[in-house]
Amino acid sequence: MADQDNPSETTAGAKGTAAIIDAIVFNDDGLVPAIAQQADSGEVLMLAWMDRAAVEETLKTGFAHYYSRSRGALWKKGESSGQVQALRDFRLDCDGDTVLLLVDQKGVACHTGRHNCFFRAPRDNGLGDIHPVITSPDQLYGKKDEDKGG
């Protein structure tokens, strides 16, 4: 059983990080989409975006960092809510334009308080809500709403 509070055993060294950065095809905005997947269960938690600094911080610290497009800033997942993602492995796809992070999610991944962000699905001729809220956003953020996943 992996310890959710401890960072990855698979963080890359300086050469590994350089090799990864070289292989990533960032888009015109300097970003790459990153899928976060719970390492043991395989649950897809969320998708966010990484810039070069987010990749470097993730590999250096062993905790998932992203680039917030709305705030225009580097963002450590869980910084305000405590719902951090400890990195278990870092994967890059065939053409280098998508990252897959295997993580141990502490608490819930979604800013709505659900365990993952993918809770809307076609049901009964409409859009259903198929996952329960586990932790209320107020509990996660107080009156702030800064640390959004998804």
Add this chain to the structure above:
Amino acid sequence: MADQDNPSETTAGAKGTAAIIDAIVFNDDGLVPAIAQQADSGEVLMLAWMDRAAVEETLKTGFAHYYSRSRGALWKKGESSGQVQALRDFRLDCDGDTVLLLVDQKGVACHTGRHNCFFRAPRDNGLGDIHPVITSPDQLYGKKDEDKGG
């Protein structure tokens, strides 16, 4: 055990499709990223992009369709290789800007012949190749290389 050749039991009706289309936040190019995940095992297979027509075709036919950014055209996954993805469920995330397709992948998802596209990972101070080639690209495409996943 789901039949890989049969489409989804959860394809949306006309109202469901309209509700989904309304809820999706397409980017400035009219696209949304779509993660394909093997429904039973949870394996993340690939990420591709969908436009409105790809969403409609996927929900109508029960087989994953994407928008090829390189070819600028609607693309049925597996059209030339036979490696189709039968839809099992369609999920939309909290803010509507990412799709998660639960599918039954026939054969391999990656155009390199690997079961999924995420086969590169930091290993030994470099970038390692952690998944084997199961079916050679020549076998999948002959001399063509048109139906790429990832």
